[in-house]
Amino acid sequence: MEVTKVENVTRTFKIGKFETQALRGVSLAIENGEFTALVGPSGSGKTTLLQLIGCLDQPTSGRVFINGKDVSQLNRNQRADMRRGVIGFIFQFFALIPTLTAYENIELPLLLTGVNAAERRQRVSQLLEAVELNDRSHHRPDQLSGGQQQRVAIARALSTHPSLILADEPTANLDTPNGKQVMDIMTRLNQETGVTFIFATHDPRVIQYARRVITLRDGLVAENGAGARATKV
């Protein structure tokens, strides 16, 4: 089953009098449980595409489906509901709330979805263990290393059992050992939980983890490599 499908999507940004077309008709589909890399040079549209799939933004034309549902015309609140329940995000900058501890950062999406206290406690403990940060649960982001912060972000993205995790350059700000550890954890969690990962990157060491690679160039899908399952629509 397709967790997401993108149909002939364009996205144009207006900057002053000028219009820039970030995506110029992208179509692709991602199956449940995939571990897919979205690659391409800067400005190729990777982040824009992730933002459209992640319901953070809306396409200028074309349609985006998540679990079979057209999300391209949803209003702000409906998109927020979608992000809260179905999608998890991991960003290049370690996007944690600085005033909350590692535990509280992971717990936050669960609070937003109304999960009860006992279940929250259990889920956060599981996730802390999964990202090997049990001993850091009460540390705030400024007391954690970059790699540790990104692992907390992974745990937070997984907390609500999403169908899809979108990671935008998750290792770009990490050194090689930390980048490797983050990718190892993502791979393991993909295999263990079956959650779909789509990650944007242009780091060859990261690309090698992907079971499928989609290359974007100038706002279009240029290659759909390594993936026997990749579908050109």
Added chain:
Amino acid sequence: MIQLLKMAFRDLGRNRRRSFFSSLALGLGLAVLLLMAAFINGEMNGAMDSTIRLQSGHLQIRAQNYNETKTSLKWEDLVENPDQIVAQITALSPVQAATPRLFASGIASAGNQSTGVRVLGIDPLSQANAPYLEGMTSGEFLTPDDREGLVIGQPLADKLDLKVGDPVNLSVNTSNGEVAQQPFTVRGVYSTQTNGFDSVTVFMPLAKAQAITQTENHASVIFVLLNDKADTDKVVAALQTSQYKVLPWTQLNELIIQFEDLANSYIVILYLIVLGVTATVIVNTLIMAVFERTREIGILSAIGMKGRSILLMFLTESTLLAIGGVVMGLILGSLLVAYFTNYGFYIGKMGISGMLIGNTIYASLTVQDTVRLTILAFIITLLAGLYPAILAARMEPVLALRGGK
């Protein structure tokens, strides 16, 4: 909600100094408001009390034709046989004191200096003279049969360079429109700390005043003090006759009441200016917080927090700032008000014709004003917090994640 509260509290704690000074701005604003309210209230109460005690009484009985501004001395404008009426009034239980008084205008001269005065013929034995007796600074008060003695106010004594025992010439209007002149001696000097009264009022015994003004057995008014101001209307109703006018203090002091109404309207404008400045500080703090945390707002939005919750989070911050500010304001305001309630604020020789203002204003804060102003300051702070909160709630997640650029 608890999480929002926790986040808001910790967010304020990130920049403790800024949060503290924002709250302090509100605290100072509220303290100023409380002090302003206490001063206006104190001044108005003081002016009304002084005017009632020294000048108008709780009520007055006058002849139908009596014209206060002209200080008329014609017999038909005066109360005839006032002692009889006084005896009747004194018999009423709410009445503390009733006494006839005669007003006349005149000129006091000593050496080569002279000044206009208001001669007040009083019964020296009446209880109603208490404020003058208490204010005696030198010499003695009058006796009923004194035929040459005067008691004058301290400012007048200073102006004419007079002291106890000095001679002073007095020219006084009479009932038939002439001017009578006679030498007197200063028996005593008083000060009620109310310049508007002390600088013009000269006391002499009623009998002497009647003699010099040729108003034999007449008085301008019967001055009545009650045990309780609240009984005024009841006593006025009981004393109504067709022969005389019975005027309560509210009518005798219309100017003060109008002035109080006016002051109350103006002070609302001052309140709003002070709170406007305070609100600007709070808005500024919260807008800075919103811009500093744009990316965090983007993250919260990305993990599915709705605009409503983001709005609520920032409103919670302004509520916490408001609570801090109100607490500081109440503490600071109470200290300031307590000081000025005890020691007063010296304003010097101020006064408006018809309104006696003491030389010192004593602050007087009512519970009603405290509650009203605290709620007002609180609500204005919350309203001030609304704009930055809306700004945060309406941010586009994609733009916010890029740090608003």
